[in-house]
Amino acid sequence: xxxxxxxxxxxxxxxxxxxxxxxxxxxxxxxxxxxxxxxxxxxxxxxxxxxxxxxxxxxxxxxxxxxxxxxxxxxxxxxxxxxxxxxxxxxxxxxxxxxxxxxxxxxxxxxxxxxxxxxxxxxxxxxxxxxxxxxxxxxxxxxxxxxxxxxxxxxxxxxxxxxxxxxxxxxxxxxxxxxxxxxxxxxxxxxxxxxxxxxxxxxxxxxxxxxxxxxxxxxxxxxxxxxxxxxxxxxxxxxxxxxxxxxxxxxxxxxxxxxxxxxxxxxxxxxxxxxxxxxxxxxxxxxxxxxxxxxxxxxxxxxxxxxxxxxxxxxxxxxxxxxxxxxxxxxxxxxxxxxxxxxxxxxx
Amino acid sequence: xxxxxxxxxxxxxxxxxxxxxxxxxxxxxxxxxxxxxxxxxxxxxxxxxxxxxxxxxxxxxxxxxxxxxxxxxxxxxxxxxxxxxxxxxxxxxxxxxxxxxxxxxxxxxxxxxxxxxxxxxxxxxxxxxxxxxxxxxxxxxxxxxxxxxxxxxxxxxxxxxxxxxxxxxxxxxxxxxxxxxxxxxxxxxxxxxxxxxxxxxxxxxxxxxxxxxxxxxxxxxxxxxxxxxxxxxxxxxxxxxxxxxxxxxxxxxxxxxxxxxxxxxxxxxxxxxxxxxxxxxxxxxxxxxxxxxxxxxxxxxxxxxxxxxxxxxxxxxxxxxxxxxxxxxxxxxxxxxxxxxxxxxxxx
Numbered sequence: 001x002x003x004x005x006x007x008x009x010x011x012x013x014x015x016x017x018x019x020x021x022x023x024x025x026x027x028x029x030x031x032x033x034x035x036x037x038x039x040x041x042x043x044x045x046x047x048x049x050x051x052x053x054x055x056x057x058x059x060x061x062x063x064x065x066x067x068x069x070x071x072x073x074x075x076x077x078x079x080x081x082x083x084x085x086x087x088x089x090x091x092x093x094x095x096x097x098x099x100x101x102x103x104x105x106x107x108x109x110x111x112x113x114x115x116x117x118x119x120x121x122x123x124x125x126x127x128x129x130x131x132x133x134x135x136x137x138x139x140x141x142x143x144x145x146x147x148x149x150x151x152x153x154x155x156x157x158x159x160x161x162x163x164x165x166x167x168x169x170x171x172x173x174x175x176x177x178x179x180x181x182x183x184x185x186x187x188x189x190x191x192x193x194x195x196x197x198x199x200x201x202x203x204x205x206x207x208x209x210x211x212x213x214x215x216x217x218x219x220x221x222x223x224x225x226x227x228x229x230x231x232x233x234x235x236x237x238x239x240x241x242x243x244x245x246x247x248x249x250x251x252x253x254x255x256x257x258x259x260x261x262x263x264x265x266x267x268x269x270x271x272x273x274x275x276x277x278x279x280x281x282x283x284x285x286x287x288x289x290x291x292x293x294x295x296x297x298x299x300x301x302x303x304x305x306x307x308x309x310x311x312x313x314x315x316x317x318x319x320x321x322x323x324x325x326x327x328x329x330x331x332x333x334x335x336x337x338x339x340x341x342x343x344x345x346x347x348x
Numbered sequence: 349x350x351x352x353x354x355x356x357x358x359x360x361x362x363x364x365x366x367x368x369x370x371x372x373x374x375x376x377x378x379x380x381x382x383x384x385x386x387x388x389x390x391x392x393x394x395x396x397x398x399x400x401x402x403x404x405x406x407x408x409x410x411x412x413x414x415x416x417x418x419x420x421x422x423x424x425x426x427x428x429x430x431x432x433x434x435x436x437x438x439x440x441x442x443x444x445x446x447x448x449x450x451x452x453x454x455x456x457x458x459x460x461x462x463x464x465x466x467x468x469x470x471x472x473x474x475x476x477x478x479x480x481x482x483x484x485x486x487x488x489x490x491x492x493x494x495x496x497x498x499x500x501x502x503x504x505x506x507x508x509x510x511x512x513x514x515x516x517x518x519x520x521x522x523x524x525x526x527x528x529x530x531x532x533x534x535x536x537x538x539x540x541x542x543x544x545x546x547x548x549x550x551x552x553x554x555x556x557x558x559x560x561x562x563x564x565x566x567x568x569x570x571x572x573x574x575x576x577x578x579x580x581x582x583x584x585x586x587x588x589x590x591x592x593x594x595x596x597x598x599x600x601x602x603x604x605x606x607x608x609x610x611x612x613x614x615x616x617x618x619x620x621x622x623x624x625x626x627x628x629x630x631x632x633x634x635x636x637x638x639x640x641x642x643x644x645x646x647x648x649x650x651x652x653x654x655x656x657x658x659x660x661x662x663x664x665x666x667x668x669x670x671x672x673x674x675x676x677x678x679x680x681x682x683x684x685x686x687x688x689x690x691x692x693x694x695x696x
Contacts, residue, residue: 242486
């Protein structure tokens with residue numbers, strides 16, 4: 001059961017309607033959104049980006065200057081670290097995600113590395129903090145949203161200061177005019193409405209780094225910062241839904257089950273499908289890898305659906321050997337619950 | 349308290365984050381969405397629109413043919429009939445809207461009237477049913493979403509078969525390629541993924557007309573079909589939010605409260621604002637009427653915010669004398685709850 005406070009979050013922050021998994025690139029407006037505070041409506045003309053901290057040459061760029069730099073583009077699947085939280089028991093109070101906090105977009109922007117190289121991090125630099133223009137209160141601390149990435153990771157070729165999403169300027173809710181995109185990492189990394197990049201000689205100690213977004217087994221556990229996405233596969237719910245319950249009805253006959261799978265750790269190597277709640281599994285076909293390493297991989301599986309009630313699900317494994325579990329592992333913040341999705345289908 | 353089933357709906361169907369009330373036209377992707385079944389991804393090349401039933405000359409148009417007709421455009425505020433449902437007591441189980449199921453867009457399309465005139469309704473025609481391509485199950489009945497509008501109303505100048513929203517083709521979730529837009533009426537009227545227009549010599553008896561979307565005082569009441577939006581005013585929540593509770597904190601000093609108000613019955617005539625939970629009210633200034641009759645009207649009110657805890661709200665009245673109530677009127681379906689919105693603000 002969900003409280004009115006959690007419902008307030010669920011009404012603001014929306015998931016991907018799973019039928020939209022049919023599309024390799026998520027249609028505009030259907031990509032998941034998690035907005036901690038309020039959306040700032042930023043005046044791009046007066047916006048600047050500061051690079052400071054433990055660097056030789058602090059920088060300050062206008063949007064025009066950022067747009068003039070070499071551009072790179074990647075298709076990236078982004079997922080909220082809290083995806084799956086609402087299925088945990090005991091209940092974890094926060095944004096009550098089911099399993100649809102995900103989306104894939106083509107992000108285009110300037111390479112973060114080129115800016116870092118230009119600024120020249122000090123030899124003892126280890127971490128890079130990113131601060132947005134969105135302000136709010138958490139744990140009674142007034143703050144701007146900020147999160148860090150280790151310097152080695154921040155220097156990856158494919159880390160972007162993105163100013164375009166699917167060929168258009170970012171929408172306000174996706175971080176206009178500029179956001180960070182770190183492919184393979186959970187969404188909390190990808191700071192929106194980016195205003196400051198601070199290179200640090202010691203690990204960042206901001207609220208979102210040291211208190212929120214940590215994998216903690218219990219209240220006494222300091223835990224570790226949430227980073228890369230663990231593997232997950234989702235399927236397009238077969239058939240048609242009942243309005244309220246979303247229960248699915250499908251006509252008997254041959255049917256192609258389809259879905260998408262991703263992992264921030266390594267490429268998807270295998271997806272298995274079950275129509276009997278996990279009693280038996282069979283391997284799905286992986287679609288051609290058209291979107292590249294950082295986007296989800298399509299898959300399909302034939303099903304001769306006979307009359308009756310079926311429980312359909314899929315299970316992904318990545319090339320590093322990580323596989324979706326059948327049951328979630330509870331943790332204090334309710335993060336990274338990638339347990340297999342089951343969809344009940346009545347075939348008639 | 350909200351069930352997991354209701355949460356499934358809240359995760360799919362999203363509201364307007366209220367800070368976006370700052371914008372006269374709702375940014376793409378932030379307009380509210382209520383999708384009964386699954387979003388159909390329609391092939392515009394093979395899509396056709398049929399006009400049939402009690403007409404002299406049934407029509408069938410391709411998208412190209414519809415686009416070639418004279419175009420009209422209106423800025424329209426659209427609101428779900430269930431907006432405010434989650435505040436009703438006893439609880440009504442359905443999409444659990446708070447009060448943010450609203451948005452304003454510029455809709456462009458062909459005038460419905462010109463098509464109806466061309467088809468030539470029979471002399472005894474009274475109603476027009478609109479059927480979408482979205483299919484699902486409600487009350488154990490498999491159905492395509494369909495809803496009707498009385499013929500007189502359907503012949504209004506400003507009723508659109510819309511194919512553009514804010515200057516771009518409709519997004520899939522807003523009814524691509526074509527949807528109905530009846531300015532002033534609640535959202536359930538504005539059938540998406542429109543495929544058929546059927547003129548009827550008797551009132552439409554479809555599920556959404558005779559069973560859902562009716563104002564019913566209790567289970568024995570047959571009720572009347574929900575039609576026009578009752579007046580509502582919403583305000584941009586002042587200050588900054590706490591992440592989980594959305595509780596607002598504002599710095600002491602002079603502040604301008606802003607919001608927007610609308611009514612489907614008549615133009616907004618007056619908005620009053622209270623900062624003390626309704627103990628006292630003062631009139632707000634109405635912004636110039638820039639978007640026309642069918643869009644919300646901006647308003648503002650100065651507030652010298654002193655330290656303490658305040659309960660801020662606004663109350664709209666239209667030129668037909670309809671005014672927002674302080675307390676909701678319960679009804680079986682949980683429709684049209686336009687009770688005043690209160691926002692608690694701590695000023696420090």
